[in-house]
Amino acid sequence: MKQASANNKLIIKLVVSVALMFGFGFALVPLYDVFCRITGINGKVDLTPATYAESSQSDRSLKIQFIAVNNESMPWQFKPNAYSMKVQLGKTYQTSYQASNMTSEYMVAQAVPSVSPSEAAQYLQKVDCFCFNRQPLKAGEVKEMGLAFNIDPQMPEYIKTITLSYTLFDITAEDSKPIASTNL
Amino acid sequence: MSATEQTVSADMQHGEVNTQDTEHHHGPAKGFSRWLFTTNHKDIGSMYLWFSLAMFMTGGCMALLIRMELFQPGLQMMQPDFFNQMTTMHGLIMVFGAVMPAFVGLANWMIPMMIGAPDMALPRLNNWSFWILPFAFSMMLFTLFMEGGAPNFGWTFYAPLSTTYAPPSVTFFIFAVHMMGISSIMGAINVIVTILNMRPKGMVMMKLPLFVWTWLITAFLLILVMPVLAGVVTMMLMDIHFGTSFFSAAGGGDPVLFQHVFWFFGHPEVYIMILPAFGVVSEIIPTFSRKKLFGYSSMVYATSSIAFLSFIVWAHHMFTVGMPLAGELFFMFATMLIAVPTGVKVFNWVATMFRGSMTFETPMLFAIAFVVLFSIGGFSGLMLAIAPVDFQYHDTYFVVAHFHYVLVPGSVFSIMAAAYYWLPKWTGNYYNEKMGKLHFWLSFIGINITFFPMHFVGLAGMPRRIPDYALQFADFNAVSSVGAFIFGFSQLLFIYNIVSCIRTKNQATPEVWEGAKGLEWTVPSPAPYHTFTTPPKVD
Numbered sequence: 001m002k003q004a005s006a007n008n009k010l011i012i013k014l015v016v017s018v019a020l021m022f023g024f025g026f027a028l029v030p031l032y033d034v035f036c037r038i039t040g041i042n043g044k045v046d047l048t049p050a051t052y053a054e055s056s057q058s059d060r061s062l063k064i065q066f067i068a069v070n071n072e073s074m075p076w077q078f079k080p081n082a083y084s085m086k087v088q089l090g091k092t093y094q095t096s097y098q099a100s101n102m103t104s105e106y107m108v109a110q111a112v113p114s115v116s117p118s119e120a121a122q123y124l125q126k127v128d129c130f131c132f133n134r135q136p137l138k139a140g141e142v143k144e145m146g147l148a149f150n151i152d153p154q155m156p157e158y159i160k161t162i163t164l165s166y167t168l169f170d171i172t173a174e175d176s177k178p179i180a181s182t183n184l
Numbered sequence: 185m186s187a188t189e190q191t192v193s194a195d196m197q198h199g200e201v202n203t204q205d206t207e208h209h210h211g212p213a214k215g216f217s218r219w220l221f222t223t224n225h226k227d228i229g230s231m232y233l234w235f236s237l238a239m240f241m242t243g244g245c246m247a248l249l250i251r252m253e254l255f256q257p258g259l260q261m262m263q264p265d266f267f268n269q270m271t272t273m274h275g276l277i278m279v280f281g282a283v284m285p286a287f288v289g290l291a292n293w294m295i296p297m298m299i300g301a302p303d304m305a306l307p308r309l310n311n312w313s314f315w316i317l318p319f320a321f322s323m324m325l326f327t328l329f330m331e332g333g334a335p336n337f338g339w340t341f342y343a344p345l346s347t348t349y350a351p352p353s354v355t356f357f358i359f360a361v362h363m364m365g366i367s368s369i370m371g372a373i374n375v376i377v378t379i380l381n382m383r384p385k386g387m388v389m390m391k392l393p394l395f396v397w398t399w400l401i402t403a404f405l406l407i408l409v410m411p412v413l414a415g416v417v418t419m420m421l422m423d424i425h426f427g428t429s430f431f432s433a434a435g436g437g438d439p440v441l442f443q444h445v446f447w448f449f450g451h452p453e454v455y456i457m458i459l460p461a462f463g464v465v466s467e468i469i470p471t472f473s474r475k476k477l478f479g480y481s482s483m484v485y486a487t488s489s490i491a492f493l494s495f496i497v498w499a500h501h502m503f504t505v506g507m508p509l510a511g512e513l514f515f516m517f518a519t520m521l522i523a524v525p526t527g528v529k530v531f532n533w534v535a536t537m538f539r540g541s542m543t544f545e546t547p548m549l550f551a552i553a554f555v556v557l558f559s560i561g562g563f564s565g566l567m568l569a570i571a572p573v574d575f576q577y578h579d580t581y582f583v584v585a586h587f588h589y590v591l592v593p594g595s596v597f598s599i600m601a602a603a604y605y606w607l608p609k610w611t612g613n614y615y616n617e618k619m620g621k622l623h624f625w626l627s628f629i630g631i632n633i634t635f636f637p638m639h640f641v642g643l644a645g646m647p648r649r650i651p652d653y654a655l656q657f658a659d660f661n662a663v664s665s666v667g668a669f670i671f672g673f674s675q676l677l678f679i680y681n682i683v684s685c686i687r688t689k690n691q692a693t694p695e696v697w698e699g700a701k702g703l704e705w706t707v708p709s710p711a712p713y714h715t716f717t718t719p720p721k722v723d
Contacts (some may be wrong), residue, residue, distance in 0.1 A: 003381065003382075006381050007305055007377050010377050010380060010381060011373060014376060014377070014407055017405055017407055017408070018369055018373075018411050019411070020411075021407070021408055021412055021418075022411035022415050024411075024412065024415075025411060025413075025415025025416060025419075025445060025448075025449075026415055026419070026445065028412075028415075028448065029419075029430060029441060029445075032438070032441050032444060065686045066515040069445070070563055071433075071434065089332035110435075112433045112434065112436075113362075116506075118506060118508060119508055141257075143358070167432030167433065169433065170434075171434055171435070171490075
C-alpha cells in the first residue's frame with residue numbers, strides 16, 4: 001500500500017512535468033519573439049509604427065540599401081524606387097516601393113521586412129511602412145507603397161551599411177485571417 | 185540438412201520441457217497472447233530488443249541503398265526524391281526505431297535485475313509502451329507506398345521543407361512521431377519510478393550500478409524533451425492543416441523558430457542515445473579488467489553535468505542561420521565545456537583498464553572500440569563546435585562522419601557489447617565466441633572504412649543529403665560504399681549468433697563472466713521468469 005501511494009505521487013509529478021514541458025514547447029514561440037525583439041537579433045523588425053520623434057540628430061551618416069524579394073510563386077512585380085540612400089542618423093526619410101499586380105485576378109499581399117546585419121534591426125525605426133498593412137491590388141493595378149523611417153543615433157559605430165529587405169508573400173487565400181505578429 | 189532439423193526439433197522439445205517446468209510457479213502463458221498481454225519485464229525487454237534489431241536491419245538496408253547510389257558520381261540507382269526519402273527514413277528509423285528501443289529493451293531486462301526489484305514498477309504501462317511502437321513504425325514505413333512518397337525532408341524535418349513543401353504523407357509522419365514520443369515518455373516514467381521506488385533496503389543511490397544511473401538521467405532527459413518534440417510536430421500539423429503560421433514568415437511566423445524548438449529537443453536527444461551507452465561500457469570494462477570501476481562517483485557527476493549542459497548548447501547546430509556574435513560565442517564555449525565531463529569518463533575507463541588483468545571477449549572488444557572510436561567522434565565534435573570553422577563544415581560529410589562516429593561505433597557498438605555481455609544471462613547459453621569476435625572485427629573494420637573517408641570528403645566540401653557529387657570525391661565515396669557493405673553484411677553473423685545462442689545448448693554459469701559483479705549475476709542462467717520476488721540483501 002505504501003509503495004503504491006509513493007508510486008502514484010511520483011507518477012503524478014512526472015506526468016505534470018511532461019504536460020508542463022509540452023506547454024513550454026509552445027511557450028518558446030512568444031519567448032522567441034520577445035527575445036528577438038529585446039536583443040534585435042534575427043533581423044526581426046518591430047511591426048508597430050515608431051512614434052514620430054526627430055530625436056537628437058547626429059553628423060554621422062550611413063548607407064541604407066533596399067531590396068525586394070518575391071516569395072516562391074508570388075507573381076507581382078515588386079521593386080524599390082531607390083536602391084540605396086545615404087542617410088543622416090536621427091533624421092526622418094521617405095522612400096517607396098512599387099508593386100504591380102501582373103495577373104488578371106484580385107490579390108492580397110503582405111510584405112515582411114528583414115534587416116541585415118541583424119544587430120541594426122532595433123535601431124531602424126519605421127514611422128510609416130507598407131508592411132504594417134496587407135496590400136490589396138486589383139488585376140493590373142500598380143501602386144506606390146510608401147515607407148518613412150529614421151535611424152537611431154545609438155546605432156553602433158561599426159555599422160556603415162545596412163540592408164532592408166522586403167519579401168512579398170501572396171496571402172490572398174488567408175486574407176480573412178489576422179496576421180499573427182500584428183496581434184502581439 | 186536433416187541432422188540440423190533434428191537438433192532444432194530436439195531443442196524445441198527441450199524448450200517446452202523448460203516451459204512446463206517453470207509453469208509451476210506462474211510461468212509465461214502460451215502462444216502469441218503471451219507476448220501481446222505480457223507484463224513481465226523480461227518478455228517486454230526481449231520484444232523491445234527484437235523490434236530494435238528488425239528496425240536496425242530495415243534502416244541498414246536503406247543505408248546500403250544510399251551507399252549504392254553514392255558508389256559512383258551521377259544518378260544510377262534512384263531519383264533524387266527517392267534518395268531524399270531514404271536519407272530521411274534511415275535517420276528516423278535508426279534514431280527512434282533502432283537505438284532508442286534497444287536501450288529501453290536493455291533497461292527493461294536489466295534495471296530490475298540490477299537493483300534487485302521483482303519487475304518494473306508499472307508493468308501494464310510497460311506493455312503499452314512497447315505495443316505502441318510497431319504501430320507507429322508501420323505507419324511511418326507505409327508512407328513509402330503513399331502517393332507523393334515518404335517524408336523527404338531529412339530526419340531533422342526543418343520547416344518549410346516539412347510544412348509548405350512536404351509530401352502529403354507528412355501527416356502520417358507527424359502521428360508516428362507523436363506515438364513513438366508517447367511510448368518513450370511512458371517508458372521513461374516507468375524507469376524513474378522503478379529506480380526511485382523499487383530499490384531494496386541497502387541499495388542506496390550511490391550504490392546503483394552505472395547502467396542504472398545513466399538510465400535514470402536519460403529518463404529525466406526524455407521527460408523533459410520528448411514533450412517539446414511533440415509540441416514542434418503539433419505546430420507543424422497546425423501550420424499544414426489549420427492555417428496557423430508558426431513557421432511561415434508570410435503569416436508573421438519564422439522558419440528559424442522551428443530550428444530552435446527542434447534542437448532544444450534534438451540536442452538532449454543525442455545524449456539520450458549515448459548516456460545509456462556510457463552505462464553499458466562502465467559495466468563491461470570493469471568486468472573484463474577484473475577491477476572496480478575507477479571513479480564511480482565522478483562518473484555519476486560527469487553524466488549529470490553532460491545532461492545539464494545538453495540543454496544550453498542546442499544552437500551549435502545552427503551557427504549559420506545568422507546569429508549575433510554573442511550567441512555564437514556562448515554556444516561555442518558551452519559546447520566545448522561538454523568535453524570536460526566526457527573527458528572525465530574516458531579517462532576513468534582508461535584508468536579502470538590500467539594494470540587490470542584484462543581479457544578480450546567479444547563484449548570487451550566492442551567496449552574498447554567504443555572508447556576509442558567514440559573519442560574520435562568527440563574530437564570531430566570539438567572541431568564542429570568552433571563557430572568560425574563550422575561555417576565551412578556545416579552540412580558537409582564532415583558532419584555525417586562526426587555523428588556516425590558517435591552513433592555507430594558509439595551507441596550501436598555499446599548495444600552490441602551489451603547484447604553479447606548479457607546474452608548468456610538471458611538465454612542460459614554461451615554464444616559462439618569465435619563468431620562473436622569475427623563479427624566484431626568485420627564491424628570494426630567495415631565501420632572505419634565507411635566513415636573515416638567521410639571526414640576527408642567533408643573537409644573538401646562535399647555536401648550531405650545529395651545523391652550526386654563532383655568527380656573529385658569519387659574514390660573516397662567508392663571506398664565508403666565498400667566499407668558499408670562489409671559492415672552491413674557482417675550483421676548477419678550477429679543475428680545468426682543470437683539465434684544459435686538461443687537454440688544451441690551450451691550451459692552458462694550464473695556468474696557467466698569471471699570478473700562479473702552485481703546482482704544480475706547472482707540469479708541462475710537463464711534468469712528465471714520471476715527474479716527477486718523477495719528483496720535481496722544488499723550490503
